[in-house]
Amino acid sequence: MNQYNFPTIILSGQGALAEFVNRLKAKKHQRVLIVTDETLKACGVLEKLTSLLDEQQVAFSVFAETRPNPTEADVEKGTAVFKQSQCDSIIALGGGSPMDAARAIKIMTVHASPLAQYDDAKGGDRLITEPMPPLYAIPTTAGTGSEVGRSAVIISAATGKKTIYFHPDLLPEMAVLDPELTIGLPPHITAATGIDAFVHCLEAYFSPGFHPMADGIALQGLELVLDWLPTAVKDGQNLDARERMLIAASMGATAFQKGLGMIHSLAHPLSSRCNMHHGLANALLLAAGVAFIERADLDEDQKFRIKRVQSLFAAAGYETGPLADRCRQFVEDMGISPGLSGHGVLEKDLKSLAEEALEDPCHPTNMIPVGLADLLSVYKAAL
Numbered sequence: 286m287n288q289y290n291f292p293t294i295i296l297s298g299q300g301a302l303a304e305f306v307n308r309l310k311a312k313k314h315q316r317v318l319i320v321t322d323e324t325l326k327a328c329g330v331l332e333k334l335t336s337l338l339d340e341q342q343v344a345f346s347v348f349a350e351t352r353p354n355p356t357e358a359d360v361e362k363g364t365a366v367f368k369q370s371q372c373d374s375i376i377a378l379g380g381g382s383p384m385d386a387a388r389a390i391k392i393m394t395v396h397a398s399p400l401a402q403y404d405d406a407k408g409g410d411r412l413i414t415e416p417m418p419p420l421y422a423i424p425t426t427a428g429t430g431s432e433v434g435r436s437a438v439i440i441s442a443a444t445g446k447k448t449i450y451f452h453p454d455l456l457p458e459m460a461v462l463d464p465e466l467t468i469g470l471p472p473h474i475t476a477a478t479g480i481d482a483f484v485h486c487l488e489a490y491f492s493p494g495f496h497p498m499a500d501g502i503a504l505q506g507l508e509l510v511l512d513w514l515p516t517a518v519k520d521g522q523n524l525d526a527r528e529r530m531l532i533a534a535s536m537g538a539t540a541f542q543k544g545l546g547m548i549h550s551l552a553h554p555l556s557s558r559c560n561m562h563h564g565l566a567n568a569l570l571l572a573a574g575v576a577f578i579e580r581a582d583l584d585e586d587q588k589f590r591i592k593r594v595q596s597l598f599a600a601a602g603y604e605t606g607p608l609a610d611r612c613r614q615f616v617e618d619m620g621i622s623p624g625l626s627g628h629g630v631l632e633k634d635l636k637s638l639a640e641e642a643l644e645d646p647c648h649p650t651n652m653i654p655v656g657l658a659d660l661l662s663v664y665k666a667a668l
């Protein structure tokens with residue numbers, strides 16, 4: 286017996302934001318809290334949403350103090366705004382960080398402090414019992430796919446470490462994929478976030494769990510990235526490419542409920558210790574991680590999965606060579622120069638980075654098992 290989960294209502298395409306506001310009005314919420322960050326406020330994306338809400342006379346408050354890695358203090362502040370302004374619903378607007386903060390705020394609006402007691406690693410999800418206000422998610426990047434996620438990553442006040450909060454009811458009621466919100470992203474961010482979506486699909490498809498729906502979604506997501514990321518990078522104003530990349534990102538995050546792999550475990554310490562963009566870290570590790578898998582003694586199903594992805598690359602014009610070489614070429618074609626060393630990573634730090642990667646929860650679902658020496662070898666190959 287197997288259990289499957291499938292996500293939320295997704296509105297996608299030009300006009301999705303306006304349609305979302307129509308639907309929100311029909312829900313007759315008293316007041317909605319928008320959780321976002323200062324960058325989105327400054328670049329005018331927040332105003333695109335608030336002007337539509339004003340037009341439709343939907344009452345809202347704004348909490349724009351989410352930090353790039355949201356903290357417990359951010360969550361407390363946002364929760365206070367929710368309560369003081371008597372909100373009854375939440376919109377998360379932004380990349381992964383406002384989405385994380387909004388989900389944690391959703392918990393804290395109806396549950397007792399402190400947030401730390403709901404830590405998923407300590408079984409805290411069992412304490413999330415009260416009906417929570419509805420959450421709507423509007424991504425402004427195409428990479429994390431956090432709008433179809435059910436967990437929040439928040440820096441703990443006590444330990445300073447990233448803590449995960451998970452509950453099925455944290456899934457947004459609606460995700461709004463409007464390409465007009467991502468046209469302002471510069472090419473290097475478009476490339477890095479797009480490769481993140483690609484690696485979500487690839488690692489999910491390669492992970493050994495039984496989840497045929499996730500496999501299908503992952504393959505389609507890979508095809509979308511191969512077909513549309515080049516255009517989104519070269520021509521940021523192309524709304525078709527922007528829309529396809531938003532969809533691919535949602536598909537990646539949907540697929541990776543099956544599991545991720547060693548590339549993500551290796552990428553995480555590069556962000557927490559070296560402050561590297563998560564998508565860029567994945568891009569720099571992709572070819573070395575795939576080469577490690579291709580060198581292993583694989584069974585027939587594993588070989589079939591590699592061939593399947595090679596055929597998608599072939600259809601996109603990357604016709605020959607091992608999968609790792611095609612991945613390397615694709616990343617370079619997206620304008621990302623290879624080599625961790627060129628991005629500030631020092632060889633002397635690789636061992637401690639590998640030790641941290643070993644503690645990461647993603648690699649146990651890698652296509653083949655990995656140990657400390659394997660993780661270190663992939664860092665070295667990617668240096």
Ligand SMILES: [Zn+2]
Nearest residue numbers: 481485549563
């Ligand atoms: Zn990722």
